[in-house]
Amino acid sequence: MAVPLALLALVALLAPGLGVAFPGCDYPVHQWCSSREIAVACQVRAAGARAAPPLARAGSPCRAHLCANLSRPAAAPVEVSLFYESLCPACRGFLVQELFTAWLVLPDEALSVTLVPYGNAKEKNVSGKWNFQCQHGPEECLGNMIEVTVTVLNFSTYFPVIFCLESGSSVTKNLEACLQVYAPQLDGGRIAACVQGDTGAALMHRNAQLTEALDPPHQYVPWIVINGVWQGEKPEACGGSGAPKAPKAPKAPARCRR
Ligand SMILES: *[C@@H]1O[C@H](CO)[C@@H](O)[C@H](O)[C@H]1NC(C)=O
Numbered sequence: 588m589a590v591p592l593a594l595l596a597l598v599a600l601l602a603p604g605l606g607v608a609f610p611g612c613d614y615p616v617h618q619w620c621s622s623r624e625i626a627v628a629c630q631v632r633a634a635g636a637r638a639a640p641p642l643a644r645a646g647s648p649c650r651a652h653l654c655a656n657l658s659r660p661a662a663a664p665v666e667v668s669l670f671y672e673s674l675c676p677a678c679r680g681f682l683v684q685e686l687f688t689a690w691l692v693l694p695d696e697a698l699s700v701t702l703v704p705y706g707n708a709k710e711k712n713v714s715g716k717w718n719f720q721c722q723h724g725p726e727e728c729l730g731n732m733i734e735v736t737v738t739v740l741n742f743s744t745y746f747p748v749i750f751c752l753e754s755g756s757s758v759t760k761n762l763e764a765c766l767q768v769y770a771p772q773l774d775g776g777r778i779a780a781c782v783q784g785d786t787g788a789a790l791m792h793r794n795a796q797l798t799e800a801l802d803p804p805h806q807y808v809p810w811i812v813i814n815g816v817w818q819g820e821k822p823e824a825c826g827g828s829g830a831p832k833a834p835k836a837p838k839a840p841a842r843c844r845r
């Protein structure tokens with residue numbers, strides 16, 4: 588799939604480069620991160636540099652060498668937004684098997700994830716209150732609402748809770764159990780109140796707006812946007828339509844089209 592490939596490329600980028608010394612850099616590779624001055628002399632991206640130093644451009648062997656303990660990498664994190672529905676099987680598969688795994692192995696500063704549960708839902712203003720209808724029924728609306736609430740509380744702490752809900756037997760019935768394992772400090776009552784109250788509706792309305800603002804508009808879920816750009820259909824190299832058929836390839840789960 589396109590996304591894991593992009594993420595793999597990112598991992599490759601973050602892997603320590605072999606490194607070749609530059610003029611002015613009389614230090615062995617293992618010392619490149621020992622101070623900001625040396626990092627700069629050796630064209631290593633560090634020292635809080637916003638832009639890479641002149642020689643550390645694409646093609647430079649130092650480009651990939653990062654001093655994690657000196658500063659964050661100069662590159663901005665890759666932003667992945669997932670527009671999905673809590674009960675859509677293909678969404679669950681992508682979230683559990685690909686996105687969460689990538690998020691776990693990559694450092695915070697490399698990957699930033701935004702989850703937008705809503706997908707093909709519809710909203711209606713009923714006497715001043717937002718009312719939602721979901722593709723997979725009321726249970727999906729409940730699942731979406733639980734997940735948007737958990738997400739807003741503190742994403743990096745609670746993404747594992749969403750993973751737990753989406754990977755379990757029931758998205759809506761395991762909240763207490765998932766909280767116990769992944770966020771015992773979080774009060775389940777607080778989430779329940781949000782889910783049933785105006786706050787939940789306001790959060791879901793925001794997701795409706797985010798989903799409706801997609802350009803191009805989404806045609807199915809999961810709909811994956813990386814750095815603000817829809818990733819399109821699978822490229823041929825990743826087994827998309829133009830790729831030679833691999834024998835006995837497992838069937839991709841059907842997307843949730845409306
Ligand atoms: C950063 O890590 C390197 C090893 O990768 C070490 O040699 C260096 O002393 C560390 N620098 C600081 C400022 O902690």
Ligand SMILES: *[C@@H]1O[C@H](CO)[C@@H](O)[C@H](O)[C@H]1NC(C)=O
Nearest residue numbers: 711712713714715716717792
């Ligand atoms: C929703 O409906 C109420 C009245 O039914 C109206 O006052 C309000 O402006 C509407 N809100 C939106 C965002 O359309």
Ligand SMILES: *[C@@H]1O[C@H](CO)[C@@H](O)[C@H](O)[C@H]1NC(C)=O
Nearest residue numbers: 739740741742743744745772
């Ligand atoms: C999220 O939770 C972590 C760990 O509990 C905490 O360090 C961080 O400050 C929290 N972030 C926000 C925005 O509350």
